[in-house]
Amino acid sequence: MSRPTPRMTRLAAWIAIPAALVASGVVVSQASYSAFSSTTVNPTSNWTAGSVALTDDDNNTALFTAANLKPGSTGTNCIAVTSTGSLASTVKLYGTNATTTKDLASNITLSVVQGTGGGFGTCSGFTALGQGASLYSGSLAAFGTSSTNFATGVGTWAPTGTASETRTYQVTYTVSPSAPNTTQGGTAALGLTWEAQNS
Numbered sequence: 700m701s702r703p704t705p706r707m708t709r710l711a712a713w714i715a716i717p718a719a720l721v722a723s724g725v726v727v728s729q730a731s732y733s734a735f736s737s738t739t740v741n742p743t744s745n746w747t748a749g750s751v752a753l754t755d756d757d758n759n760t761a762l763f764t765a766a767n768l769k770p771g772s773t774g775t776n777c778i779a780v781t782s783t784g785s786l787a788s789t790v791k792l793y794g795t796n797a798t799t800t801k802d803l804a805s806n807i808t809l810s811v812v813q814g815t816g817g818g819f820g821t822c823s824g825f826t827a828l829g830q831g832a833s834l835y836s837g838s839l840a841a842f843g844t845s846s847t848n849f850a851t852g853v854g855t856w857a858p859t860g861t862a863s864e865t866r867t868y869q870v871t872y873t874v875s876p877s878a879p880n881t882t883q884g885g886t887a888a889l890g891l892t893w894e895a896q897n898s
Contacts, residue, residue, distance in 0.1 A: 753790065
């Protein structure tokens, strides 16, 4: 078998270079064309939580600061509670931090009536909301031990969450006319909490 001559080798190399360039051009040519495509898009989704929100008009002042009480002493005050949440909810009233000495709390009657009109410091214009307006009537001691959280709280108010809504609560205390002599110098304390939970 004869060996390729130097001339044939050089000729073959010169032929190979154009062939390689042609092949490379084919690859580049094919890569320069984009593929057909199609998409469909759903706009960005967004999630926002609703809210329950309660405020009152007491300016961080206790409903009552009553001293020198005696059998038959009584007092009344009102407080307006407003719901501004965006969710339908249920509002309950319950007691917190109940304390007493000399059993005074058991000798004080507490009444809570729900209505409209009036506000903190005055019940002028208050109107009870008909049947079911009386939320509690009993001893201060019993309220402080039986209604201590949302589950055991009292109330029928159910804000819709579609607009700001206000309810006024008329709270009245009366020292029992038959309070025993042993309650002299006694003390009683109770916080009131309104809580809303979405329904």
